[in-house]
Amino acid sequence: MSDIVDARGLSCPQPVLLAMAKMKSKASGEIEVIVDNQVSRENVSRAARSQGWEVRDEQREGDDTHLMLTR
Amino acid sequence: MDGTRNVFATKAGIIVVGVLIGILAALLQKLGNPGNMGICVACFDRDITGAVGMHRAELVQYLRPEILGFVLGSFGAALIFREFKPRGGSAPLARFVLGMTAMIGALVFLGCPWRTLLRLAGGDGNALLGLAGLVVGVWIGTLFFKQGYSLGRSGKQSYGTGFLMPLLIAGLLLLRLIYSPVAGQAQSGVLFYSLKGPGAAYAPLAVSLGIGLLVGFLAQRSRFCTMGALRDLILFKQWHLFSGFLALLAAALLTNLVVGQFHPGFEKQPVAHTQALWNFAGMLVAGLSFALAGGCPGRQLFMSGEGDADAGVFVFGMIVGAAFSHNFGLASSPTGIGPHGVAAVVVSLFFCLVIGLSNIERARA
Numbered sequence: 001m002s003d004i005v006d007a008r009g010l011s012c013p014q015p016v017l018l019a020m021a022k023m024k025s026k027a028s029g030e031i032e033v034i035v036d037n038q039v040s041r042e043n044v045s046r047a048a049r050s051q052g053w054e055v056r057d058e059q060r061e062g063d064d065t066h067l068m069l070t071r
Numbered sequence: 072m073d074g075t076r077n078v079f080a081t082k083a084g085i086i087v088v089g090v091l092i093g094i095l096a097a098l099l100q101k102l103g104n105p106g107n108m109g110i111c112v113a114c115f116d117r118d119i120t121g122a123v124g125m126h127r128a129e130l131v132q133y134l135r136p137e138i139l140g141f142v143l144g145s146f147g148a149a150l151i152f153r154e155f156k157p158r159g160g161s162a163p164l165a166r167f168v169l170g171m172t173a174m175i176g177a178l179v180f181l182g183c184p185w186r187t188l189l190r191l192a193g194g195d196g197n198a199l200l201g202l203a204g205l206v207v208g209v210w211i212g213t214l215f216f217k218q219g220y221s222l223g224r225s226g227k228q229s230y231g232t233g234f235l236m237p238l239l240i241a242g243l244l245l246l247r248l249i250y251s252p253v254a255g256q257a258q259s260g261v262l263f264y265s266l267k268g269p270g271a272a273y274a275p276l277a278v279s280l281g282i283g284l285l286v287g288f289l290a291q292r293s294r295f296c297t298m299g300a301l302r303d304l305i306l307f308k309q310w311h312l313f314s315g316f317l318a319l320l321a322a323a324l325l326t327n328l329v330v331g332q333f334h335p336g337f338e339k340q341p342v343a344h345t346q347a348l349w350n351f352a353g354m355l356v357a358g359l360s361f362a363l364a365g366g367c368p369g370r371q372l373f374m375s376g377e378g379d380a381d382a383g384v385f386v387f388g389m390i391v392g393a394a395f396s397h398n399f400g401l402a403s404s405p406t407g408i409g410p411h412g413v414a415a416v417v418v419s420l421f422f423c424l425v426i427g428l429s430n431i432e433r434a435r436a
Contacts (some may be wrong), residue, residue, distance in 0.1 A: 009224030011161065011365040011381075012299060013306060017216060020307065038154050039294055042080045047307060063156070063227075 003029065007044070008036040008064060015040040016047045023051050023069070031069040032058075041065050077152075079292035082314060088293040089315035093322025095282045096189055099137070101330050102274035106341025107193035109323075110137055110286070111186035112368035113177035113357075114342075116386070117393035117402075118270055119243070122262050125390065126397035129257070130268025134247045136276055138372065139240050140283015145291035145376030146237040147284070152292070157233025159380025162222035165426050166364055166381050170388020172419035173360035173368065175395065178402040179353025179412050180204065181343055183368045184297035184361070187354065188316070190343065192323035194335035197343050200350035207351075208358020209301040215363065215427040216306065222363075222430055225381055233378030236386075240376075247276070269342050290373045298358065298367035342405060349408045349416070356419045363427055 005022050007015035019033050031053075035041050045055045048069045058066035078084050096109030108114055114131075121132030149155040177183050180201045182190060187205060190198035250260030257266055265271040273279065289295070293315065300316035303309040327333040337345050344350070361367050364385050366374060371389075374382035396402040401415035409415070 009158075009161070009226060010221070011225065012296075013216060013302060013365075014221055016307065037156060037158075038077070042077065042294070046311060047309065050307075050309065 003031050005031065005033045007040055008034055010040070012039065012043065016043050019044050019069070020047060020051070023048065023053060028071045033067040033069060035065050035067065036063045041067065077292060079289065080294060082311060085293050085295065085311060085315035086318045088289045088295050089318030090322040091289060092185075092286055092295070093188075093192070093319040093324075094326050095286065096185070096319075097192065097323045097326035097330065097332060099274050099279065099282060100332060102278055103272060104274050104279075105269040105272040107190045107195055108182075108186055108269065108342060109189055111183050111189070112138065112141075112372065113174055113183035113389070114181070114186060114269070116174065116368065116389050117178060117396070120390050120393040121270065121397070122264070124261075124263055125394040127263070128397040128402075129270075130265050131270045131397070132263040132265045133270045133273055134243060134262055135273070136244070136247060136280040137283035137286075139244045139247070140280050140285075141287040141290070141369065141372045142236060142240040142376040143244070144284040144287020145373040146287075148288040148291035149377040154291070155233065155378050157228040157230055157378040157380070158225045159228045159232060159384075161225040161381050162430070163381060163384045165222055165430070166385045167388035167391075168422055169360045169364040169426060170371075170385040171392035171395065172422050173357050173364070173385075174389040174392030175401055175415050175419045176353045176356030176360060177368075178393065178396045179408060179416055180350050180357065181403050183357070185319070185367070185369055188297070188320045189323055190340070192320055192327050192333075193341070194327075194333045195340040195343055196335070196337040197340060197345055197347070197350050200347045201354040204351040204354030205358040206301055208355040208360075209298055209362045210305050211355075211359050212362020212427075213302055213306045215431065219432045220363070220427060220430050221432050222365075225379075228378070228380055232380050235380070236375040236378075236383040244280075251276075287373060287376065290369065291377060294370075295373075296367050296370035298361035299370065301358075302362055344403050344405055344407045346403075346407050349403070349412060352416045353403070353412075356416055356423060359420070359423045359427075363423060
């Protein structure tokens, strides 16, 4: 399962950088990005949409949010 | 739920916040703050450092209420919107040193990124060199990020740790209320005050604190960050934060034009010097430091209010950097760079590069 990006505990811009790298390596499909704060959630969502990926916000687990990116 | 449901984190939101900061900063100058320094996080942290006697530069001692408001306003917003999250432990000493180098570099230029914009908006041409240095510094920072630079993950901390910064700031506010300035006196209780110079120029307490609280609240919601604005544009071609950056500049410029604070030129600009190379180099070091630490000085204050202990460590690094700057002749003045300003830039750049190069994960693995 190489399509999970764990960005928990990382500060800007690393969550977006990691998610972008993953998006670039896959033309389409599904990527799960795990973030643990609202700022990363907003930033990753914004970046994914700008790259033409759809963002579904999955259920939270404690402090973590699992963002599902699909294209 | 949508990840961007926070209205302040939309494009319109960040622009409105930038406009408000620009207008309020320019008005603070009208109401008493120093020229082109309605809000300057570096200068104001430095003034606070002087107010508590960690340096004794007589012209720059004042416990700036704006800074206190930034942290407390952000703290309030984080509590209300359930974003107060005590966290920390991501290379604290590296962040402390980056706070020092950021402050030392900023004081060679004489301003943080916010003041760079306010100086431009006031017509100070020297700020063009500072802005260029800031852009190049942030750009160098993005090269490190592209190579895998990371200070590592932060972890959850106790609520006590998260509350430390807001509590310390509340304590400073209490001191400011107890030991108010006394006309003609350079000291009031434990606090030092300036009788002339930038430290003696300040807006009324309630105005400064009120605007600080409002800006802190709005900036927490919008994630306003001047370093991030440049970084995201360079790294991702993303205009989001940069639109707030431009909005601040445009709003401050228009406000200055309306209230008669726009005086274009290079010579005799308020709290500025004309040594182009060092305006550039100072801000390059500051920009690189902000980039490596993940936020401009304002953003570090806002994050410290949200419970980010690493940002709090950066803030204290800035305070110590300010003390070094003025105790050892590193800081510039309107007459030019300090006697050891050149050494300060070189040594600070060296430390930034050590931190940058030694934290590239690919190399470490």
